[in-house]
Amino acid sequence: MTAIWSVDTEEFYKNAVNVSQDNSIMAVVKNNAYHYGLEFAVTQFLRAGIQTFSTTSLKEAVRVREIAPKATIFLMNAVYDFDIVRDNYIHMTLPSLDFYYEHYEALYDIHIHLEFENLLHRSGLKSVDEIRQVLLHHRRNENPNKMIIAGLWTHFGYADEFDVPDYQIERTAWLEIVNTLLDEGYQFPMIHAQNSASYYREDGVLPNHTHARIGIALYGSRPYSTIDHSMIKQALTVKGNIIQIREVNEGDYCGYSFAFEAKHNHTKLAVVDVGYGDGILKSRAQFEALIHGKRYPIRALMMSHMFVEVDEQVHAQDEVILYNDDIRVDEFTFKGVGANSEQLSAMNHDSLIKEYR
Ligand SMILES: Cc1ncc(COP(=O)(O)O)c(C=O)c1O
Structure with a gap:
């Protein structure tokens, strides 16, 4: 994966x-x-x-x-x-x-x-x-x-x-x-x-x-942002995979530099195989990722991994989408993550697998 x-x-x-x-x-x-x-x-x-x-x-x-x-x-x-x-x-x-x-x-x-x-x-x-x-x-x-x-x-x-x-x-x-x-x-x-x-x-x-x-x-x-979504469509998908789900308890710190402190016992964190080394901006990781069509919060960003807080619906090997036409680059531009071209340019084409479908 x-x-x-x-x-x-x-x-x-x-x-x-x-x-x-x-x-x-x-x-x-x-x-x-x-x-x-x-x-x-x-x-x-x-x-x-x-x-x-x-x-x-x-x-x-x-x-x-x-x-x-x-x-x-x-x-x-x-x-x-x-x-x-x-x-x-x-x-x-x-x-x-x-x-x-x-x-x-x-x-x-x-x-x-x-x-x-x-x-x-x-x-x-x-x-x-x-x-x-x-x-x-x-x-x-x-x-x-x-x-x-x-x-x-x-x-x-x-x-x-x-x-x-x-x-x-x-x-x-x-x-x-x-x-x-x-x-x-x-x-x-x-x-x-x-x-x-x-x-x-x-x-x-x-x-x-x-x-x-x-x-x-x-x-x-x-x-x-006032241009209708249907006028410009994003053909790009950037996604990772869940390596495993881990449970942490209230007060546990997760990720480098105390990135996330669990607020509850039995908090489920998906460990995903994509990080800033692949070009995901730190500012992008303030927001969610898409798993089975539902948005889940990213809790910590590391070089080759991220933690996403998930629920029972989510399992090891599931796909975690950072960008596609439902969770678009431009959405995060308007949320202040960085210019469209800045988010695109950050991607690491040496570490990500590149596919044209
Ligand atoms: C001189 C010039 N023309 C056109 C463009 C295209 O701009 P946009 O990507 O906003 O359409 C650029 C992009 O930076 C540019 O530098």
């Missing part, structure tokens, strides 16, 4: 279809497709009709090119290995004005997306003036072998936040830039800005935009 991380392939595919609807989606497949596996995710997204992918790593972009020879692949981080980018027909961001002036000659034939920095301040041109500067310099550059301006983009860093005005601020600033440049006659084959939260908040792709750049919704988690 070993704890298992498993994905229902059909459910994963159906969710991708459901999230995409008839919209043009750029699937974010960074960090090994949010750890679902790059090859698996890209294959299912292609099946669901998605033909555009983005990641932050050149290595992953090249791997996507091998899996999807005809796809459009956008590299969200700038890199300096221009030959590899060119040879693999990878589109790349323009992260700053300095980067442009330093490298515009070396960027020949590469599809470049001009990035607007906006409120996140992680990367990008700082203003419409800086964007115009690049556009004008590029227009005047008579070298026939020059970079190709293929897109305009930004990232909304605050679309997941509801109690602050920042999403509206970054959205307004961005739309003004898009509209100004389009009014001035500039054309961009691709314009994209929205993550999952913005995509649902806006009820689809923003006007004049060619794509929404979606990650977490494609991986089965709602970016915010």
Whole structure:
């Protein structure tokens, strides 16, 4: 018995279809497709009709090119290995004005997306003036072998936040830039800005935009809690097994560092073969696990084990579910355990058995 991380392939595919609807989606497949596996995710997204992918790593972009020879692949981080980018027909961001002036000659034939920095301040041109500067310099550059301006983009860093005005601020600033440049006659084959939260908040792709750049919704988690469960389904299950049931009495301490003190005699604790070494966050262990469809409290988390307080209905070898579509990653996000992607990223794919059903 070993704890298992498993994905229902059909459910994963159906969710991708459901999230995409008839919209043009750029699937974010960074960090090994949010750890679902790059090859698996890209294959299912292609099946669901998605033909555009983005990641932050050149290595992953090249791997996507091998899996999807005809796809459009956008590299969200700038890199300096221009030959590899060119040879693999990878589109790349323009992260700053300095980067442009330093490298515009070396960027020949590469599809470049001009990035607007906006409120996140992680990367990008700082203003419409800086964007115009690049556009004008590029227009005047008579070298026939020059970079190709293929897109305009930004990232909304605050679309997941509801109690602050920042999403509206970054959205307004961005739309003004898009509209100004389009009014001035500039054309961009691709314009994209929205993550999952913005995509649902806006009820689809923003006007004049060619794509929404979606990650977490494609991986089965709602970016915010008022989205109905049925709109985004989780295909992932993470589960362990009960090794044995032990009885403890009032006052007994169980788990490392006095983690749990039994309040009653004959308290039944299931010893489960999954722990923080497998990637279960300590904050997740403040809540329940699912056994035979019923929730039981986790009482202590150890490296390779956890204690779950159970009743007579539960026995050795029973399955203990930490995550599935009935006890979803996003439920714990909204309870403060950590971001959806943080919980997914914590999983230890070296110790958990990985299965695609
Ligand atoms: C630049 C960029 N675009 C899109 C996404 C996708 O965001 P989400 O997973 O919230 O859809 C991310 C994720 O971190 C990102 O960094």
